[in-house]
Amino acid sequence: MIAEAAYFTRQPDWASGLARIASTGFWRSLNPQLHLTDTPFSGPAQPYSVEPAQVSQALEQVCQEGYLQTAPAIPTQLCEALAQGVLNIIAAGLHPIYVSLYDEYWQILRNLAPIFGPVLGDGYLPLGDFWCWCISQETSGSGWGAHRDYQFKSNATRQDGRPLLVTAWLPFTDTDPLNGCMYLVPQDRDEFIPDRLDQLGFKNPQDLRALPARAGSVLAWNQYVQHWGGRYSRWAKGPRIATGVYLQSGDVEPFVGKVVHFDQPLLPATRLGFIASNILNYHMYHHYPEPVLRMCFDHVQLLPNFVELVPPALRNPMADYLDELETAGG
Numbered sequence: 001m002i003a004e005a006a007y008f009t010r011q012p013d014w015a016s017g018l019a020r021i022a023s024t025g026f027w028r029s030l031n032p033q034l035h036l037t038d039t040p041f042s043g044p045a046q047p048y049s050v051e052p053a054q055v056s057q058a059l060e061q062v063c064q065e066g067y068l069q070t071a072p073a074i075p076t077q078l079c080e081a082l083a084q085g086v087l088n089i090i091a092a093g094l095h096p097i098y099v100s101l102y103d104e105y106w107q108i109l110r111n112l113a114p115i116f117g118p119v120l121g122d123g124y125l126p127l128g129d130f131w132c133w134c135i136s137q138e139t140s141g142s143g144w145g146a147h148r149d150y151q152f153k154s155n156a157t158r159q160d161g162r163p164l165l166v167t168a169w170l171p172f173t174d175t176d177p178l179n180g181c182m183y184l185v186p187q188d189r190d191e192f193i194p195d196r197l198d199q200l201g202f203k204n205p206q207d208l209r210a211l212p213a214r215a216g217s218v219l220a221w222n223q224y225v226q227h228w229g230g231r232y233s234r235w236a237k238g239p240r241i242a243t244g245v246y247l248q249s250g251d252v253e254p255f256v257g258k259v260v261h262f263d264q265p266l267l268p269a270t271r272l273g274f275i276a277s278n279i280l281n282y283h284m285y286h287h288y289p290e291p292v293l294r295m296c297f298d299h300v301q302l303l304p305n306f307v308e309l310v311p312p313a314l315r316n317p318m319a320d321y322l323d324e325l326e327t328a329g330g
Contacts, residue, residue, distance in 0.1 A: 003140040004095070004286040011093040015291040021094065022299070024268050027101055030092055031085040039265045040103035041110060048073040050114040058218075059118050063161030066187030066225040070115060072216035074108055074170065079215040083172040083241045086134050096132040096139075097278065100243070101271050108170065109245065110262045115218055116247055119162060123250030128258030128274030130245035131282075135180040135232050139239070143180045143229010146200050149221070149246075152255045156223040163222040164249045170219070171242040176212040179236035182219065183210050184227035193224050200226050220247075257305045273303035280310055297321050 008014055020026045027036050050073050058068035082104060086096045099105060109126045116124050135143055149167050156165045175181040189207035192199045202208060210230075211219060221227060232240070248255055258274055260266060276299035279288060288296075297318050300306045310318055 002286050004282070005288045005292070007090060007095040007139070008093065008292050009289065014093055015289075017093055018291060018295045020092075021098070021295065022272065027098075027268075031081075031088055031102065033081045034085050034102040034104050036102055036268055038267050040106045041262050041264070041266070045110050045113065045262075046107075047113050048075075048111050048115075055115060055118055058115060059162070062119055062163060062166070062220065062222065064186075064188055066190075066193075067184060067219065067221035067227075068115075068119070069211060069213065070218045072214050073112065073115065073218050074172075074216035076216060078104060078108070079172045083215070086132065086172070086241050087239075090134060090139060095279070096134045096241070097130070097275055099132055100130055100245075100275060101268060105243070106260065106266060109168070109247065109260075112168070112218060116166075116168070116220075119220070120164070120166065120247060120249045121251055124247055125250050125254070125262075126260040127246040127248060127254070127256055128260060128271075129256055129278065130243060130274070131278060132241075132243045133229070134239050134241050135229065136236075136239035137232060137234065142231040143182070143240070146226055146228040148197060148200070148224060148226050150197050150223050152223065154255075156255075163220075164252055165223055165255055166220040166247050167223075167244050168218065168220045168247050169242060169244045171213050171215055171217060171240065173215050173238055173241045174213070175240045175242065176236075177210055177230055178233040179238065179240040180230040180232050181210060181212045181240065182227060182229055183208055184221060184225050185209070187222070187225050190224075190226060192226075197224060257308060258303070269299075269302045272299040273301075273306065276300040277303065277306070277309040280314055283314065284311070293317070294321060 024036055054070050058070055062068040082099060085099045089096055089098050157163050185202050185207055186209055187193050213219060276296035279296050300309060303309060
């Protein structure tokens, strides 16, 4: 079984254990160092301190090379709490993506305004489109292969090169070539941008860029940059634990119907729906077992526009499942 799917099947009673996922009490007891409420943004924002020179470089770099990278901005203690949360989730027999249930995950995105405000605009918005990884010998042995996040076939940059949509990639542990750090081809060294985005590759290996990063650093790239995660080595000092989440400018239409607003509640049920839709989106690559799909069908229905968030290939099986529920309910 593919490693991403195997997170769910590590324990003998894994199928019956999926019922725990809907319980906020379970998540609170599993990671008492983190919080799970209906209103993660109820308190005042606490923007992270970022040197003006770093912000200036990030803006120039993302316009020219298509990506940015900063020194650590997310507090060390918070990174440690989230990394431990991921390890606890895996030990409980679940996928690391469920760390996004916790308030702290979303609060980070608001507190990164000193970086993403200049890049995307002050009214930038997170999308419920995200993933989380734990790369180690015991879990997934490598990051995802080379690809572009070219999910939306529309213009994703402004005329001056500033992105309208980025993947924010945030490591909660130190990352380096031994534990699978990120690699990419800067867009100004990519012969396929902008006219052949369906192609991948490079002519000169010297154009490749390794992106080792300390925990709490901020990386981001636009939709066009080809990138990949490295492979874990037995010589690595620890796992590579990280998340990637879409952030978009607030002055354009939402790229996907999973928008998060920093001035509104974000219910745990909504977060479960986001997670379920993301798992379903990657089923074609990861091949999740049927009980996981059925659990995701349950949770994605908590979103008002859930049908459009289910991949077309899974809509017929989902319709059959809904028919079963209706029949069972009389």
